[in-house]
Amino acid sequence: MSEITSKTTVPPISLRRRLTDHAMTAASVLTVVIVLAPLIAIFGYLVYRGVGSLNWDFLTKTPKPVGELGGGMANAIVGSIMILAVASVIGVPFGVGAGIYLAEFGRNRMGSIIRFTADVLNGVPSIVIGIVGYAIVVLYQHHFSALAGGVALAIMMVPTICRTTEEMLLLVPQALREAAYGLGVPRWRTTLSIVLRTATSGVITGVMLAFARIAGETAPLLFTTLGNQFWNTHPGEPTAALPLQIYVYANSPYEDWHRQAWAGSFVLIILIVGSVAAVRYVVRRGSFGTA
Amino acid sequence: MPGPQPVDTTGVMSAQAQRMPLLRSSDGAMADRLFKYTITACGFAVLGVLALIVYELVLRSGLSWHAFGFKFFATSEWDPVNEQFGALPFIYGTLVSSLVALIIAVPLAVGVAVFTTEMCPKKLRGPLSFFVELLAAIPSVIYGLWAVFVLVPLLSGYVQPFLGKTLGWTGLFTGPPYGIGMLAAGIILAIMIIPIISSITREVLMVVPQHQREAALALGATRWEMIRVGVLRNARAGIVGGIILGLGRALGETMAVTMVIGNRPEIAKSLFAPGYTMASVLANEFSEATGDVYLSALIEIGLALFLVTIVVNALARLMVWTVTRGQPARGHV
Numbered sequence: 001m002s003e004i005t006s007k008t009t010v011p012p013i014s015l016r017r018r019l020t021d022h023a024m025t026a027a028s029v030l031t032v033v034i035v036l037a038p039l040i041a042i043f044g045y046l047v048y049r050g051v052g053s054l055n056w057d058f059l060t061k062t063p064k065p066v067g068e069l070g071g072g073m074a075n076a077i078v079g080s081i082m083i084l085a086v087a088s089v090i091g092v093p094f095g096v097g098a099g100i101y102l103a104e105f106g107r108n109r110m111g112s113i114i115r116f117t118a119d120v121l122n123g124v125p126s127i128v129i130g131i132v133g134y135a136i137v138v139l140y141q142h143h144f145s146a147l148a149g150g151v152a153l154a155i156m157m158v159p160t161i162c163r164t165t166e167e168m169l170l171l172v173p174q175a176l177r178e179a180a181y182g183l184g185v186p187r188w189r190t191t192l193s194i195v196l197r198t199a200t201s202g203v204i205t206g207v208m209l210a211f212a213r214i215a216g217e218t219a220p221l222l223f224t225t226l227g228n229q230f231w232n233t234h235p236g237e238p239t240a241a242l243p244l245q246i247y248v249y250a251n252s253p254y255e256d257w258h259r260q261a262w263a264g265s266f267v268l269i270i271l272i273v274g275s276v277a278a279v280r281y282v283v284r285r286g287s288f289g290t291a
Numbered sequence: 292m293p294g295p296q297p298v299d300t301t302g303v304m305s306a307q308a309q310r311m312p313l314l315r316s317s318d319g320a321m322a323d324r325l326f327k328y329t330i331t332a333c334g335f336a337v338l339g340v341l342a343l344i345v346y347e348l349v350l351r352s353g354l355s356w357h358a359f360g361f362k363f364f365a366t367s368e369w370d371p372v373n374e375q376f377g378a379l380p381f382i383y384g385t386l387v388s389s390l391v392a393l394i395i396a397v398p399l400a401v402g403v404a405v406f407t408t409e410m411c412p413k414k415l416r417g418p419l420s421f422f423v424e425l426l427a428a429i430p431s432v433i434y435g436l437w438a439v440f441v442l443v444p445l446l447s448g449y450v451q452p453f454l455g456k457t458l459g460w461t462g463l464f465t466g467p468p469y470g471i472g473m474l475a476a477g478i479i480l481a482i483m484i485i486p487i488i489s490s491i492t493r494e495v496l497m498v499v500p501q502h503q504r505e506a507a508l509a510l511g512a513t514r515w516e517m518i519r520v521g522v523l524r525n526a527r528a529g530i531v532g533g534i535i536l537g538l539g540r541a542l543g544e545t546m547a548v549t550m551v552i553g554n555r556p557e558i559a560k561s562l563f564a565p566g567y568t569m570a571s572v573l574a575n576e577f578s579e580a581t582g583d584v585y586l587s588a589l590i591e592i593g594l595a596l597f598l599v600t601i602v603v604n605a606l607a608r609l610m611v612w613t614v615t616r617g618q619p620a621r622g623h624v
Contacts, residue, residue, distance in 0.1 A: 020516075024518075097333025098334045104330070131351075
């Protein structure tokens with residue numbers, strides 16, 4: 001900018017304008033500092049309390065009755081994995097399928113409507129999805145279950161996976177499809193064996209991101225899986241889940257339960273950050289999809 | 292793109308010798324149709340899910356709707372024992388906590404986005420946006436846990452006494468500094484929606500054509516003047532879209548808010564006072580609701596929350612779309 005002012009015909013930039021420029025630069029640096037401060041505080045405190053509270057009992061025992069020290073969240077860790085498995089089994093095929101529809105058959109009005117619906121569904125509060133899980137599973141089963149929680153989380157996965165899958169499939173060059181058609185390969189085979197296969201790493205990225213998002217969800221589980229103090233490996237029964245247990249323990253008045261809530265949070269965040277990191281690794285190694 | 296090539300060449304070369312699986316199925320007009328129907332069904336499932344949500348919410352809130360009508364949204368009595376339900380305190384709490392969050396989050400989020408797109412050295416850009424987006428990956432319940440044990444003591448010990456002394460005359464910052472309350476909820480919501488607003492703002496700023504910046508600089512603008520005239524003004528609609536999207540998230544946010552807002556159905560002017568939101572009353576009372584009218588009233592709150600967020604989100608998407616033109620905006624990681 002100083003080259004401009006050096007031309008004699010242009011008057012120098014006034015002090016006021018220069019000061020405003022500097023002030024605004026300082027202000028935006030300040031916003032970055034203010035935004036990063038809570039992030040660092042949250043992560044720092046989480047690691048500090050989480051590592052300090054984590055022990056072997058926590059990972060292998062079930063909760064002790066109120067008032068007794070010790071115990072752990074082993075049942076909640078297993079329960080969370082079970083609920084997430086149910087959600088993935090239901091949500092992933094539908095999400096990927098809907099993504100394929102949008103990419104391969106969705107260049108029309110119907111496609112735009114579905115695309116817009118998926119975007120809007122993405123913003124529906126998770127607690128409302130929980131009500132739907134309650135209404136369509138719990139009311140028919142007449143009791144709370146891991147299945148109901150899984151269905152609610154699956155509903156949350158579909159729009160996210162659908163949109164990322166579509167984006168990834170659209171990155172596959174049209175020439176590949178034409179080459180396949182030219183060889184007489186039927187459309188379904190082209191889509192599954194060539195287009196989807198080419199975009200695999202990108203699609204997996206989308207799936208993992210959706211997974212990371214639902215892994216920490218608590219609100220939809222409150223009145224679908226309910227929680228459980230004991231071992232349960234049957235998907236049709238009320239089941240403990242890590243985020244639920246953290247919530248209950250955080251609200252309790254017991255110091256030992258607070259400690260376990262931090263340990264639980266640490267385990268949960270390791271699960272989520274671990275899957276995001278795995279995704280970045282897969283993407284970097286993958287030949288095609290770049291998220 | 293080495294991936295697909297082996298598939299093609301092996302298919303061509305061995306086609307004469309022995310029919311490869313890819314070609315053998317070329318008579319699959321039937322399979323093609325079946326495939327198209329299956330995939331279309333998956334696509335329509337997205338519509339189906341939305342329809343299902345609407346259907347269940349409307350169906351199951353009918354009882355409360357018949358009992359209270361529009362009065363439900365205008366009265367503030369919440370008495371499960373006598374089956375009198377009015378949702379006004381929850382609506383008030385949701386709106387006020389989200390508003391507080393927006394007031395705090397918008398300048399910060401836009402500032403971060405401006406810094407990362409316009410000022411930041413290239414090397415820092417990647418890590419910085421990664422860190423900000425990492426904030427979006429933290430589960431709500433962990434924000435809540437942190438807020439309960441770190442933010443709330445901080446507020447009641449230092450921030451609230453200070454605000455009460457300096458700004459108490461406005462009436463917004465009066466009453467005992469419990470820490471827990473509307474202010475705490477607003478602050479934790481702000482921390483949670485900053486990544487959404489800032490990542491969308493960044494996307495929008497990046498599609499502003501480079502020649503707009505160059506033109507402003509050529510006219511002798513300072514960097515800030517260039518950002519204000521050449522960049523922010525062009526991206527206005529998209530930024531507003533991002534803000535509304537953040538608002539949508541704040542309105543429906545449940546766990547962190549429930550843990551710090553105090554959960555008392557009252558309408559108080561002071562931000563220090565405890566409140567209640569639509570999402571937190573669902574979280575707290577749904578699984579223990581006894582009686583059909585009680586449950587139905589809670590579901591009606593869910594329906595209202597759903598409708599508000601749908602409208603807010605649809606509006607936001609349209610505004611972001613007008614700027615980015617077809618490139619879909621992605622709010623989260």
